[in-house]
Amino acid sequence: MGPRVLSVDERIEIYMLKQAGHTLDEISQSKGISFQTARKWWRVGRDFGLAGIRARTRGRPAQGTGSSFDTEVISAAIKLKKKHPRWGANRVLVELKRDEQLTERKLPSRSRLQAIFKAHCPEVVGNWTHHIKLPKPPKATAVHEVWQLDHQEGLLLQDGSKATVCNVRDPVGAAMISSRAFEVTTPKRWRKLTWEEVRQVLREAFCEWQTMPDSVQTDNEMALGGNPNDPFPSWLTLWLAGLGIQHSFIRSHRATDQAEVERCHRTMDAFSADEDSRADLGSFQETLERERYQHNHLFPSRASDCNGQPPLIAHPELLTARRPYHPDHELALFDMQRIYNLLAATPLTRKVNRNGQITLKGKHYSIGLHLAHLQVEVRFDPLSQEWVCFRTADDGQLEECARRPLVGFEIQTLTGLQPAENEEDRPPLQFSLPLPPSS
Numbered sequence: 001m002g003p004r005v006l007s008v009d010e011r012i013e014i015y016m017l018k019q020a021g022h023t024l025d026e027i028s029q030s031k032g033i034s035f036q037t038a039r040k041w042w043r044v045g046r047d048f049g050l051a052g053i054r055a056r057t058r059g060r061p062a063q064g065t066g067s068s069f070d071t072e073v074i075s076a077a078i079k080l081k082k083k084h085p086r087w088g089a090n091r092v093l094v095e096l097k098r099d100e101q102l103t104e105r106k107l108p109s110r111s112r113l114q115a116i117f118k119a120h121c122p123e124v125v126g127n128w129t130h131h132i133k134l135p136k137p138p139k140a141t142a143v144h145e146v147w148q149l150d151h152q153e154g155l156l157l158q159d160g161s162k163a164t165v166c167n168v169r170d171p172v173g174a175a176m177i178s179s180r181a182f183e184v185t186t187p188k189r190w191r192k193l194t195w196e197e198v199r200q201v202l203r204e205a206f207c208e209w210q211t212m213p214d215s216v217q218t219d220n221e222m223a224l225g226g227n228p229n230d231p232f233p234s235w236l237t238l239w240l241a242g243l244g245i246q247h248s249f250i251r252s253h254r255a256t257d258q259a260e261v262e263r264c265h266r267t268m269d270a271f272s273a274d275e276d277s278r279a280d281l282g283s284f285q286e287t288l289e290r291e292r293y294q295h296n297h298l299f300p301s302r303a304s305d306c307n308g309q310p311p312l313i314a315h316p317e318l319l320t321a322r323r324p325y326h327p328d329h330e331l332a333l334f335d336m337q338r339i340y341n342l343l344a345a346t347p348l349t350r351k352v353n354r355n356g357q358i359t360l361k362g363k364h365y366s367i368g369l370h371l372a373h374l375q376v377e378v379r380f381d382p383l384s385q386e387w388v389c390f391r392t393a394d395d396g397q398l399e400e401c402a403r404r405p406l407v408g409f410e411i412q413t414l415t416g417l418q419p420a421e422n423e424e425d426r427p428p429l430q431f432s433l434p435l436p437p438s439s
Contacts, residue, residue, distance in 0.1 A: 004033070006041070011053045014038055015045030040072060047075045048120075069112075070105050077113055078120050085124040089113035134251050137217060137258075143173035143315055144322035146248070147205070147213040148261035149198070151221075152269065154190045155181075159280045162190040165288065166201045167268065170213075171260040173315040174303035175296050178205040179268055179288040183281050195223050195236040196416065202240075203327070211321035215246040217258055225249055231346055232361055239414050241342045242334045244323070260303070267295065331419055336411060340382035343406075348378040350389075360387060361409075367402035376401065 006014075010031065017027050018038075028038040045053050076099060080092045087095075089110040096107050108116060117125050140146040152165045164184045168177040180201045184190040206212050218224040218236075225247075226234030237247040250257035268288060272278065277287035295301070296312050306314035325333070350358040356369040358376065367376070367389050377390040377398060385406045390398040412418060 006033070006037070008054055011041045012045070012050060014041045015050070015053060018042045018045075043075045044071060047078055068106075069108055070102075073102055073105050073107060074116060074120075076102060077108070077116060081117050081124055082121055089117070134249055136254075137248050137250060140170075140172050142322075143170055143175075143318050144209070144211055144213045146171060146215045146217050147177055147202075148258040149202070149216055149218045149224075150258065150261045150265070151193060152265040153192075154184070155269075155278070155284075157278045157280055157284060158275055161185045161281065163281055163284055164190065164193055165265075165268065166193060166198060167261055167264045168201065168205055169261040169264045170311075170318065171258070173311050173318045174260070174301050174306050175311040175315070175318050176264060176268070176292045177209065178202075179264075179292050180204065181281060181285045181288060192221070192223055195234065195239075198224065198236055199239055199416065203330075206325040207327050209318075209321075210325055212243060212245055212323040212325045214322070215248050216240055217248045217250065219250050219255070219258075220252055230348075232348060233342055233346060235414070238339050238342065238409075241338050242336065242411075242414055243330070244333070244335065244338060263303070268292070271295075330415065331411065331417055334411060334415060336409075337382070339409065339414070340380065340385060343380035344382040346380070349375060350378055351375050358389070363407045365404045365407075367404065371401060380406070 014027055014031065017030075018024065024035055024038045024042060027042075028035045031038065041053065048055075073096065077092055077096060080095055081087060084091070092113060093107065093110060096102055114125075137146075147168050148171055149166065149168045152167060155163045155165065157163055161183055162185045163181045166178070166180045166182070168179075169175070170177055178201055182193055182197055184193070202216065220228060222228070224234060224236055226232060226237070233241070234247075240247045255262050268291060271291035271294075272284065272287040276283065278284050295310075297310050299310055300306075300308045301311055301314070302308065303311075312318055348360070350360070352358055352367065352371045352374050354372050355366070356372050357364045357366050358378065359365075360378065365387060371389075371391065374391055379388045379390070380386070381388050381403075384403075386403045387406065388400060389402040389404075391401045393399045
């Protein structure tokens with residue numbers, strides 16, 4: 001004769017007795033059941049509530065994620081995931097294998113665990129990489145309207161070092177605006193480019209083409225777009241905003257939104273793949289510059305509407321400045337009010353730490369110990385240049401609770417440039433554009 005089948009009421013009673021403080025030994029003895037059975041129904045109630053107890057039937061369910069695994073295995077996995085939201089399925093699986101109580105149990109695979117988490121605790125799945133859903137970026141209609149920027153990462157050079165190339169391309173004119181290599185070797189692998197390095201690439205491109213685009217389009221990489229969990233604009237976005245340039249983003253995991261610069265990676269990679277070109281960083285950069293010139297001036301391009309002509313022949317308007325730029329006048333072109341307006345349009349939420357502080361772009365602001373552990377809404381006042389914090393009052397309305405002056409947003413920090421001691425000594429704004437090559 002098999003083990004006695006517990007009714008739903010008996011299962012619920014086990015759960016309620018354990019919640020009331022009785023031990024599982026006491027419950028199993030009083031109910032005349034095994035310790036394992038008492039533990040099973042306590043865990044089901046603990047992890048899934050009374051609804052979970054009522055839903056459990058004898059035998060294998062007809063369907064459902066995780067139905068082929070023991071309930072205790074699923075319960076243990078879900079408990080670990082809820083306790084450690086940033087653990088992936090592989091990390092949870094390691095812990096399950098170490099659990100002596102699950103030694104003889106069949107464990108789910110990594111992919112099955114991920115499906116179980118999505119079904120039973122979706123609130124802790126991927127909760128630290130939420131990318132904002134963006135529309136498809138509009139298609140550019142004129143040269144220098146949009147520059148697409150992207151990185152080709154971790155290229156191995158002959159001397160053993162590694163390089164990352166930052167490519168910039170004009171999708172309408174099909175011109176390779178810039179192709180700049182950086183050494184990114186680290187003891188273990190290779191590093192990402194910093195936003196200052198990207199700023200350097202764009203500034204050099206502004207100088208070469210003597211113009212700024214209306215918009216710079218990138219992917220959502222953290223150095224470019226900032227923390228995906230925080231709407232605070234990235235440093236690159238703020239620098240571009242100061243120059244009146246919009247920083248636009250492609251949709252998450254949609255490289256086809258900027259197919260032109262992606263194709264640029266392949267082109268430049270093919271042009272510079274020989275051993276001599278990749279002997280070291282200096283040789284690699286020389287090759288990139290030579291091939292970029294060849295592409296823009298001489299290479300018959302099938303891109304855009306070049307019709308087999310080099311980009312600068314098919315689109316001579318590439319040599320006309322859309323928004324003139326000269327390095328001596330960047331600070332004159334830079335407007336902090338644009339940055340203040342951008343910050344004012346960005347709503348922020350922060351949790352106050354135990355010391356009564358919040359953190360904004362790496363700077364700590366003390367707003368009061370009486371607000372410790374509370375969540376506050378933060379807005380920027382562009383007139384007073386202050387952060388204004390609001391908390392939720394008892395009536396559900398937001399009330400101002402603190403004001404703190406903006407720190408760390410000096411023009412030197414954003415541009416990396418020092419203002420001239422005497423602005424009157426600066427030469428007048430003059431621009432001369434390079435001529436196309438003679439035929």
